[in-house]
Amino acid sequence: MGEVQQGVNGAPATAAGMDGASPAGPGLESPMLDALAQLEVGQVVAERDIAFTRDSLVRYAGASGDFNPIHYRDDVAAAVGLPGVLAHGMLTMGAAVQPVVDWAGPARIRDYQVRFTRPVVVDPAAGAVLHVVAKVGQLGEGTARIDLTVSFDERTVLGKAQVVVATDR
Amino acid sequence: MPVNPEIQGRQYPPTEPYLVGREKVREFARAVQATHPEHHDVEAARAAGHADVIAPPTFPIVIQELTLQQLLGDESAGVDFSRVVHGDQRFTATRPIVAGDELTAQLTVTSVKSLGGNDMVTSESVITDASGAHVVTATSSLVVRGEQ
Numbered sequence: 001m002g003e004v005q006q007g008v009n010g011a012p013a014t015a016a017g018m019d020g021a022s023p024a025g026p027g028l029e030s031p032m033l034d035a036l037a038q039l040e041v042g043q044v045v046a047e048r049d050i051a052f053t054r055d056s057l058v059r060y061a062g063a064s065g066d067f068n069p070i071h072y073r074d075d076v077a078a079a080v081g082l083p084g085v086l087a088h089g090m091l092t093m094g095a096a097v098q099p100v101v102d103w104a105g106p107a108r109i110r111d112y113q114v115r116f117t118r119p120v121v122v123d124p125a126a127g128a129v130l131h132v133v134a135k136v137g138q139l140g141e142g143t144a145r146i147d148l149t150v151s152f153d154e155r156t157v158l159g160k161a162q163v164v165v166a167t168d169r
Numbered sequence: 170m171p172v173n174p175e176i177q178g179r180q181y182p183p184t185e186p187y188l189v190g191r192e193k194v195r196e197f198a199r200a201v202q203a204t205h206p207e208h209h210d211v212e213a214a215r216a217a218g219h220a221d222v223i224a225p226p227t228f229p230i231v232i233q234e235l236t237l238q239q240l241l242g243d244e245s246a247g248v249d250f251s252r253v254v255h256g257d258q259r260f261t262a263t264r265p266i267v268a269g270d271e272l273t274a275q276l277t278v279t280s281v282k283s284l285g286g287n288d289m290v291t292s293e294s295v296i297t298d299a300s301g302a303h304v305v306t307a308t309s310s311l312v313v314r315g316e317q
Contacts (some may be wrong), residue, residue, distance in 0.1 A: 062196075063197045063201075064197070064231060065234060089255045090227060094203070098202055105207070105217070106203075110262050111259070112227070113259035
């Protein structure tokens with residue numbers, strides 16, 4: 001992949017013709033494949049703010065079937081010693097990958113993992129805003145590992161948040 | 170009751186087939202703020218080569234959840250849900266889930282560890298389609314807080 005990329009640099013018009021590995025070529029409608037072939041480690045591919053309100057939590061509870069009351073009842077959250085009603089970890093995980101999905105296309109997501117390191121407290125009036133930065137962490141054979149930094153109140157809430165994206169199709 | 174260390178390696182029976190509905194995919198997509206057209210628009214999904222709308226990357230949690238209920242409902246496992254915290258989560262996919270898929274999941278407990286008074290239970294739920302082909306593997310680590 002790396003060699004093709006270097007060969008193509010500065011000569012995009014010949015790129016399709018030189019790509020002997022795929023006879024059909026990237027085609028006219030695959031600027032994304034070209035972009036994926038030219039990724040560099042450290043490159044930011046997407047960045048976004050994601051807002052949660054209490055409504056978001058109720059909606060996720062219904063869609064996912066996770067009705068743990070710590071995600072919608074202040075009294076229950078307080079009774080178990082939490083600082084407030086928390087976003088479902090799986091809602092944070094599910095929303096945080098969306099900037100990468102929109103950038104690469106959903107079918108290219110091969111692997112996605114996170115560690116839940118800090119809860120996201122969702123204020124009843126103000127809600128909570130996450131900031132997501134998606135950066136190329138590593139390039140592999142036909143794949144790129146995109147590392148997510150997901151922060152809330154200036155502190156990261158997910159650890160080892162990594163998305164493996166197919167770059168060869 | 171602490172987690173029973175002997176559940177390491179334990180495998181539960183495959184779940185009943187789960188039929189993935191188009192509206193369920195759209196509902197889940199809205200809930201995780203997934204706006205890509207391939208999650209919502211059948212024509213866009215077909216143009217991208219899928220039979221129907223495709224589910225967001227974390228949708229497999231809905232099917233994995235059925236297997237986690239088996240583990241949490243197994244009294245001999247000793248995983249007390251009221252003290253469980255979700256530690257890690259991972260999805261490793263062969264292909265996206267498509268509306269119309271009929272999926273079955275089977276959970277295996279891959280490890281049980283004790284760390285500073287807490288137990289960590291890692292399980293792997295393999296999700297396959299009606300033909301038996303692999304779709305996605307969902308891996309979870311649950312931290313079970315020790316009794317103080």
